[in-house]
Amino acid sequence: MPNMSLVKNEMPAQEPEVRNKNFLEVALGYTEEQAVDEATRCLNCKHKPCVTGCPVQIDIPAFISKVAERDFEGAYEIIAKSSSLPAVCGRVCPQESQCEAKCVRGIKGEPVAIGRLERFVADYHNLHSSEKAEKPVSNGHKVAIIGSGPSGLACAGDLAKKGYDVTIFEALHLAGGVLVYGIPEFRLPKSIVQKEIDGLKALGVKVETNMVIGKTVSIDELMEEFGFETVFIGSGAGLPRFMNIPGENLNGVYSANEFLTRINLMKAYKEDAATPIQHGKKVVVVGGGNVAMDAARCAKRLGADVTIVYRRTEAELPARAEEVEHAKEEGIKFCLLTNPVSIDGTDGWVSNVHCQVMELSEPDESGRAKPVPKEGCFVDVEADCVIMSIGTSPNPLIKSTTEGLETQKWGGIVVDEATGLTSREGVYAGGDAVTGAATVILAMGAGKTAAAAMDAYMQNK
Amino acid sequence: MYKILKKKVLNPTVTLMEIDAPMVARKAEPGQFIILRTDEGGERIPLTVADYDREKGTVTIIYQIVGATTEKLNTLNEGDCLQDFVGPLGRPTHTDGLKKVAVVGGGVGCAIAYPVAKKLHALGCEVHAVIGFRSKDLVILEDEFKAASSKMMLMTDDGSYGTKGLVTDALKELIESGEEYDEVITIGPLIMMKFVCALTKQYNIKTIASMNPIMVDGTGMCGGCRLTVGGKTKFACVDGPEFDGHEIDFDEAMARGKTYQPFERDAHEKICNLLKMEVK
Numbered sequence: 001m002p003n004m005s006l007v008k009n010e011m012p013a014q015e016p017e018v019r020n021k022n023f024l025e026v027a028l029g030y031t032e033e034q035a036v037d038e039a040t041r042c043l044n045c046k047h048k049p050c051v052t053g054c055p056v057q058i059d060i061p062a063f064i065s066k067v068a069e070r071d072f073e074g075a076y077e078i079i080a081k082s083s084s085l086p087a088v089c090g091r092v093c094p095q096e097s098q099c100e101a102k103c104v105r106g107i108k109g110e111p112v113a114i115g116r117l118e119r120f121v122a123d124y125h126n127l128h129s130s131e132k133a134e135k136p137v138s139n140g141h142k143v144a145i146i147g148s149g150p151s152g153l154a155c156a157g158d159l160a161k162k163g164y165d166v167t168i169f170e171a172l173h174l175a176g177g178v179l180v181y182g183i184p185e186f187r188l189p190k191s192i193v194q195k196e197i198d199g200l201k202a203l204g205v206k207v208e209t210n211m212v213i214g215k216t217v218s219i220d221e222l223m224e225e226f227g228f229e230t231v232f233i234g235s236g237a238g239l240p241r242f243m244n245i246p247g248e249n250l251n252g253v254y255s256a257n258e259f260l261t262r263i264n265l266m267k268a269y270k271e272d273a274a275t276p277i278q279h280g281k282k283v284v285v286v287g288g289g290n291v292a293m294d295a296a297r298c299a300k301r302l303g304a305d306v307t308i309v310y311r312r313t314e315a316e317l318p319a320r321a322e323e324v325e326h327a328k329e330e331g332i333k334f335c336l337l338t339n340p341v342s343i344d345g346t347d348g349w350v351s352n353v354h355c356q357v358m359e360l361s362e363p364d365e366s367g368r369a370k371p372v373p374k375e376g377c378f379v380d381v382e383a384d385c386v387i388m389s390i391g392t393s394p395n396p397l398i399k400s401t402t403e404g405l406e407t408q409k410w411g412g413i414v415v416d417e418a419t420g421l422t423s424r425e426g427v428y429a430g431g432d433a434v435t436g437a438a439t440v441i442l443a444m445g446a447g448k449t450a451a452a453a454m455d456a457y458m459q460n461k
Numbered sequence: 462m463y464k465i466l467k468k469k470v471l472n473p474t475v476t477l478m479e480i481d482a483p484m485v486a487r488k489a490e491p492g493q494f495i496i497l498r499t500d501e502g503g504e505r506i507p508l509t510v511a512d513y514d515r516e517k518g519t520v521t522i523i524y525q526i527v528g529a530t531t532e533k534l535n536t537l538n539e540g541d542c543l544q545d546f547v548g549p550l551g552r553p554t555h556t557d558g559l560k561k562v563a564v565v566g567g568g569v570g571c572a573i574a575y576p577v578a579k580k581l582h583a584l585g586c587e588v589h590a591v592i593g594f595r596s597k598d599l600v601i602l603e604d605e606f607k608a609a610s611s612k613m614m615l616m617t618d619d620g621s622y623g624t625k626g627l628v629t630d631a632l633k634e635l636i637e638s639g640e641e642y643d644e645v646i647t648i649g650p651l652i653m654m655k656f657v658c659a660l661t662k663q664y665n666i667k668t669i670a671s672m673n674p675i676m677v678d679g680t681g682m683c684g685g686c687r688l689t690v691g692g693k694t695k696f697a698c699v700d701g702p703e704f705d706g707h708e709i710d711f712d713e714a715m716a717r718g719k720t721y722q723p724f725e726r727d728a729h730e731k732i733c734n735l736l737k738m739e740v741k
Contacts, residue, residue, distance in 0.1 A: 171680050173498060173505070173545040181682075210547035212680055216484050238682040242694060249689060249713055251720045258683035266504070266677070274504040274530065275677075276724035348716035395681050397699070 003040040006109030011116050013326075020300050020330035023185045023269055027091075027322075032070070035120040039067035042112045045104055050114060053102035056445040058082040060099055060114055067117055076125040079118060084154040084448065087126060087192045089441050090119025092183060092290075094320045098441075126195060133202035139163035141458045144228040146213045146398070149177020150440045151431030152234035153196060154447030155454075160203040162455055167228075168200075169211040174265060177236055178432075179440070181265040182257070184294050186301070187323070190264075214397035219405075219427060229461070230426045230454045233413060234447060237392040237432035243286070247343030248388070252278060252350035256287070256295045256389035263298050280304045280385025284353050286340055287389030288312065289437075293323040295387045296332045306332045307381055311339040311358050311371040337371065338379060343386055353381045392437050402427075412436055420450030428454055462542035463497075466519060471601040474526050475569050476535055477511065483518030485548045491576035492554030492671065492703055495520065496679045498545040499537065504530045507676045509573040509702070510549060520548075523572030523601075529728035550679045551702045554646070554669070556580055561587040563635065563642045564610070565628050565657050567649025568594060573671060574648040575602050575609065582609040589640065590614070591631045593653070597622035629656050636664050644669060647706060651715045658706035670706035672697045675720060688714050 012028040013019070019026050030038065042064040050060040059078050066075035079086045095101075095115035103111030141164050145152045148170040160166045174180055176193040201207065213219065213235070222228045240255030242248050259277070262268040266275035283299040285292050288310035296306045308327070310317065313336050317324055328334070338355040345351050357377035360369035394411040406414040406423035413422055413429040420428040430446025432438055467479035485495060494509045512521035524531050537543070554577050562581055566574030571592045582588045590610035594600050595618045607613050614631040615623030624631065632645070647657040648671040661668040677683040679698045686697040691708035695701065 171547070172678060173547070210545050211484070212547060212550065215550055215680075216488065216548065238680070240682070240684045242684070242687075244694070249687060249694065249717065251717060255684040258677060258685045261677050261683055267502070274502060274728070276721040276728075278720070348719070397680065 002043055003037060005041060008041075008110045008113040008116070009034045009038040011113070016326075016329040016331070019186065020297070023301055025189050026186050026326055029123055030116055030120040032072075032124075035067055035117060036070060038113050038117060039064045041105060042068070043104060049102035049104060050099040050112075053099040054082075055098065055439070055441045056082045056448065058099075058118075063121065064112065064114070064117060067121060072121055072124045073129070075121045076129075079121060083441075083444065084157045085150060085196060085440070085444055086118055087122035088150070088179060088188060088196070089444065090115055090117075090122050091188050091192075092320075092439075093118075093441050094439060096321045126192070133199055135202070135204040136161060136163040138165055138204075141165065141230075142228045143167070143454065144169060144222045144226075144231045145234060146219075146231065147171075147177055147234040147236055147431075147433070148175035148197070148207065149179060149234055149236050149431060149443065151433075151443035151447035151450075152177065152232065153200065154444040155232045155234065155428075155430070155451045156200055156205050156447075157203065158448055158451035159454065160200060160205045164455075164458075166204070167206040167208060169213050170207060170209045171212040172265065173209050175207050175209060177234075181261045182291065182294070184260065184264055184298055186297070187294065212397065214401040219398065219402045219424075223426065229458055230428065232420075232447070232450050232454065233398060233422070233427065233429035233433055234431045234443070235395055235398055235433045237437045238395045239393045240388065241391045241393060242388055243340060243390060245340060245342050247345055247350070250343055250345040250350045251348050252280065252345075252384055253343060253386045253388065254278075256285075256291045256387050257392065259295050259387050260291070260298065269298070269302060277302070278385055280383070282383050283307070283385045283387065284309055284381050284383040285387045285389055286310075286353075287391070288317040288319060289389065289391070290319045290323055292387075292389035293319045293327050293332075295389050297327055297330060299385070299387065300330055300332060304385070307335050307383075308332060309335045309338050309340060309353065309355060309381060311337065312368065313337060313360065316368045335379075335381060337374075338381075339371065339373070341378075350383055350386050353383050353386055355379050355381060392432075394433050394436065398433075410436065418449070419453035420446060421453060426457070462544065463546040464542050465537055465539055468537075468539050471523065472599050474599070475523060475572070475601055476526070477521060477523045477572075478534075479519045479521050480543060480546055481518060482520045482546045482548075485520050485546065486513045486515050486518045489513040489520055489549040490553030491556075491580045493549035493551045494673075494679070494702060495522065495546055495548030496550065496676070497522075497534075497543050497547075499530060499533045500544050503533070503544060505545070505677055505679070506530050507550070507673065507679055507698075509671070509673065510576065511572045512576055520546075523569065525569040528725045529731070547679070551698060552700075554580070554703060556584060556586070559584075559586045559643050561589075561640075561642050563589045563591060563632060563640070563645045565591045565632055565645060565647040565649070566593070566606075567628055567647075567653040568599065569601070570649030570653075570671075571602055571606070574646070575605055577646055577648070578606060578609040587611055589635060589642070591616065591628045591635070593617070593628035593631075593649070594622075595619065627656075628653060629660050632657065633660060636661075636666070642666055645706075646703075647671070651711055651718065654706060655711035655715075658709070658711070662707050668706035669703050670709055671703045672701055672709070672714065674714060674717060688717070
């Protein structure tokens with residue numbers, strides 16, 4: 001008899017007034033009892049609508065039944081068939097618009113907490129599993145992976161398990177890509193990312209940091225001089241966008257990328273850090289995505305009074321529902337239907353953000369209601385620090401140094417969707433470098449798709 | 462890890478290091494830069510490539526001790542290793558087709574100007590070098606510049622060596638005497654480059670200035686190094702570090718350079734105190 005409770009089991013979390021002053025993980029995860037209880041809410045539908053909502057088609061009802069039976073390792077094995085990074089995706093996937101959006105239980109009441117269960121299973125496995133990864137017998141084929149974010153890690157893992165000699169090239173001094181420079185510790189502990197990377201190393205994957213492909217070496221050199229048969233480009237969408245409004249180059253204006261990189265990668269929030277960060281008193285974050293929530297919550301933890309300025313309404317916020325919820329609980333203010341038109345400053349430093357008041361009109365091509373200026377209505381928001389979090393675009397370094405690599409007008413690499421193959425033979429791509437800023441799970445899925453195609457290509461050569 | 466093969470003190474605040482970094486040496490060109498970290502937990506700082514030897518696989522950097530990280534870097538010696546050393550980053554200096562160039566360097570900026578002068582000289586371009594320092598004890602690379610130019614003017618602010626005056630005085634004199642340059646390349650403190658550019662604008666001589674703003678990643682990701690050039694926002698790390706000097710908003714660049722000044726001062730004091738304690 002299934003558990004017919006209309007609401008999810010709450011996930012324990014640090015108290016808002018405690019956590020908004022530290023960088024420790026906010027959500028603490030289910031206990032075994034909570035997980036089993038939540039698992040029994042699943043009706044084990046025959047037609048599995050949740051699976052169709054999952055970008056990598058994890059057999060969700062199957063893993064949840066294993067949780068209900070307390071076979072947590074069995075549940076992990078089912079997830080691991082489709083996902084390379086369950087501990088990460090359980091934490092950062094926008095479940096409410098994917099698997100959980102399709103859950104039958106969500107028609108009347110809340111859907112099954114699929115994301116929380118995935119996280120529980122992955123954490124259980126990481127804590128209890130003692131199996132040592134065995135280095136597979138080498139098949140002698142060399143593969144280069146550019147970028148150590150979600151798509152690169154997934155691609156590297158699948159190929160290494162098949163015996164390929166895999167080398168990951170990372171531009172920064174630490175592997176993990178957006179998982180280490182972008183997503184904050186309190187949402188995704190870096191020890192989890194490190195564990196994934198250590199797991200790959202145990203499989204024989206080499207990680208070369210401080211290698212900027214397109215600068216230090218080009219893709220052609222990797223293939224011609226260094227003997228790599230195939231290359232996977234998972235270089236992400238790393239270039240920050242700005243609004244091109246007056247005052248954007250004042251001191252105190254950051255891209256979210258810079259603000260978050262200083263905090264997450266360079267640990268600037270720590271007292272003894274060598275890298276500085278501005279501890280603003282009044283911080284304005286412009287944007288409504290996950291990155292905006294991350295930047296706002298980091299600024300809060302550094303002691304600021306934080307306001308998010310977003311041009312649409314709460315219903316259109318693209319961030320995960322849980323992040324918006326958490327941000328509100330932590331005391332982040334939301335200034336909605338406002339759009340910055342200029343940033344004013346004194347003595348070279350930001351003093352306030354001048355915003356146009358907006359109103360919603362007809363939906364635009366993205367399907368969201370289009371914000372239009374409300375004539376003559378302006379509002380000023382005081383700020384000594386402004387963080388621009390309005391999106392990113394692919395880095396042109398690889399495109400500009402790889403002849404014959406086709407890209408979209410906006411910079412995304414053109415690939416065959418079924419295989420990830422680019423316009424260059426042997427060169428594959430996936431993740432944000434192809435799609436523009438998207439999710440961890442889509443990038444991971446693209447890495448796995450490309451790995452399968454690269455394997456087939458090298459075996460048939 | 463990247464081993465320090467050679468360390469040479471050039472003047473009381475400026476030091477040269479030769480680093481074992483074959484992958485960077487393979488591709489490095491004048492005008493490009495590297496980013497280094499001295500140790501785990503260290504800050505990423507950009508330094509321009511001062512020289513390179515592709516066969517030995519080495520890259521030379523020259524740094525002025527100005528903040529906590531360069532202070533820390535200076536405590537390292539031959540045989541020690543740097544944690545990280547990545548590059549070459551940025552675009553190389555454009556040297557094609559130049560027949561006659563004035564290279565104007567100021568202070569430690571001369572370390573960056575030198576490889577440019579050397580390359581131009583080697584390509585058969587007529588190089589006039591104008592190098593300026595505050596005083597005699599701060600002079601660096603005098604012989605090197607002499608060897609890489611057909612005419613050299615060494616200026617000091619206080620007249621303790623060379624000619625008393627600013628680099629702009631010397632450059633003006635050269636231009637007024639009828640020297641016709643295809644291009645002026647200037648590298649040094651922002652205020653000096655600002656005035657060099659203001660001068661050459663009067664004579665309508667194309668001028669390239671090398672910018673060295675605050676950076677984190679150096680690959681276009683953070684945007685911390687942005688500056689306004691010709692009314693447009695540019696990233697020094699990927700679009701530069703060299704730009705048309707007549708288009709650069711130097712006042713904005715100078716203001717942005719001061720973002721972390723209070724923090725730098727504190728960090729510098731802290732590390733000085735630490736070093737003093739170690740000496741005791």
